[in-house]
Amino acid sequence: MIVVENKSAEDILKMVAPYKKILVAGCYGCVTVCLAGGEKEVGLLASQIRMAREKEGNPIEVLEQTVERQCDKEYLVNFQDKARDVEAIVSLACGIGIQYLAQVYEPIPVFPGVNTQFLGANLDVGVWEEYCMACGECVLDKTGGICPIARCSKSLLNGPCGGSQEGKCEVDKSVDCAWHLIYDRLKALGQLDKMAEYIPAKNWHRNEGPRKLVKEDLTLEQ
């Protein structure tokens, strides 16, 4: 899941300062699951914005709506009635949804209501942890199912480094050393020989620009 965190009300109020009528747009996808951009959060933010502006003597009308997913244009269409009626939109979707919403509803200005954080697991109510960095070249088969790219502070492919102490990372003592976890897991799996296996440097093909995935055999005929 994509994990996001709410932006401060102060930042959002600055973005919408010039407008008198806006839409707060939620998403029932990842951001609902991570308790930051669902219908509830839309209601809370809208109420905050209204009250803040009343206090300034500069009232604003805030519409509220949440759709299935903001990263699919078929769902984005559902905003059209309200979007037509407002001067700006604050999106509580992840960075993907915000951009896609902005693209579909150009020229209406779209502002981010959240800071997109990482791809992570929901460990408990209110607790998330990064598990994947979408590097594009998975090595989990070699590392006992624990990602050194996302979970080692230095993204080392051949760890641990000299800074691993008692299972903790030298960068932040509250963080488990990913390579210590990998060692323990491989040992439990009886695959410790994999520790000695050299993993060659990755092809960080991000250099080639934004990534795009096209599966020729699945695309519809145009």
Add this chain to the structure above:
Amino acid sequence: MLQMQARSAVIYEELDVFPEVLVIGCGTEGAAAALAVSENQPVTVIDHDTNHDGLSLIKGQTNITVNAGVKVVGLDGFPGQFLVSFMENGEYTKKSFGAIIVALEAQSSYDAKKYNRIELGERILSLSQFIKKDNDYSRQKVTFVLGQADRDSISSYATALSQAIALKEKDADVSILYYDMKVSADHLEQDYELARARGVNFLKYEGDLQILKTDVAATVQYSEPFLEETEQVKLVSDYLVLPEDYVAHPGTADLADVLDVNTGPNGFFQEDNVHFLPIMSNREGIYFIGSCHGPIYGVELEKEIETVKAEVGRFASGKTRVASLQPQVDAEKCAVCLTCYRCCPHHAIEIVHDESLNNMYHSAARMNPLACRHCGICSAECPGKAIQLPNYKDGQILQQLSRPPKIVAFACENSGTLAAELANKIEPELNALIQVVPVPCSGKIDALYLLKALERGADGVLLIACQKENCKYSRGNVRADQRKELVRKRLEAIGLEGDRVDIVHVAANQGNQFNESIRSMVARVNQLGSYPGKVIR
């Protein structure tokens, strides 16, 4: 201004249930429960791999199956339809039950440190050794020493009194050495009077005891509070009887984990919560009887068994009728995020998959009507606003806030609304300044309600919750505390005063406390002035 929402007509469902009841624990307590319950419906008793003291009481009884050497290792499903996994001779088996009665008996543990390190022996017996031993005590001097161990219960007092009375009948010379005589339970005062009448010596001590033993006698040396001289008294007996402490069955923590039920003080089953007395757990269909939830004695146990028999009896016919009062989930809005599932204190929620469910997952949360206690915590936690509790839907709550007065108080119906009614009788003019919005639990108070109350014209908002550690739904009042903080931060983030929102913990009879908190909130908002964030058009 206390308004009750008009209730919609209740719809009943008839559900198929398994009549059979599982009793975990085959001590005398579990056996007694099984015997009582078996009058109405079939019972399986397992010993959970430990105590078999009750075996002889139930062996061969119709309607009772005894399964020794079996341990519970898993639990699925809901009341009426629990599916229990067992480990039996290294193999997993599964069986369905309507309800579960936990009867893992406490164990007595002699703590020599409490009796100045004296070891047990021929002349110095623990209370449970004494009960089991069939000595001839006629013309023997027997002394019970109370108040050193088992201080939190009256169980050793009750046992010592009944044993003392019985000893008198066998012509023994009996003394009870006590610091304070605890008799606060049914029949104990009578036992105490009877023991006195029969000639048991009651001797009070103060401070530390010294216990000495020789081959032929045991001596307690103690300070006598009623004598003018502070000299130590030496009491020489043939036998000294020393009560033990009761400790939770060693399997308690593991079983609590498997059943997802709460434990409380000293690691016994059941949390320390007045709403949970005497046999209830945090889950419907799972009950605690006897010493598994703390030291207990005969009369109390009988009452518990009577109650549990009635509770599980509703499944005896294989069908049960239940009011459909559980929250309803709008599948279109449910993101199957598991928040409600994880927050439910009663383990009443499941995620179901069904093609008819109208969302991209064809899945949604569902509240089980038999497991749900209708607290509404799930609906306040839902990030998608997909969950609505009948009679307390968001629309119904917000409708009450069309023109709020100075103060809106969202009040738990287990404490707050009752305190409000009392408060209204004490000081009606104060209550004219407030609007009380009843909720089934303070955990149902959505952060949104608090902001809406202010937005619509209130100057201050109160959450009226039960006293700490006293929430009928375990942790609703803790969540209410967290929401107060969350809303305060939200207000402060937009430059408004966070302390326009506050929480008060009251009991149902604290009418004056309720008025005091209203008065203090009124004073606070009068000082702050009218709330500047009101959105009135």
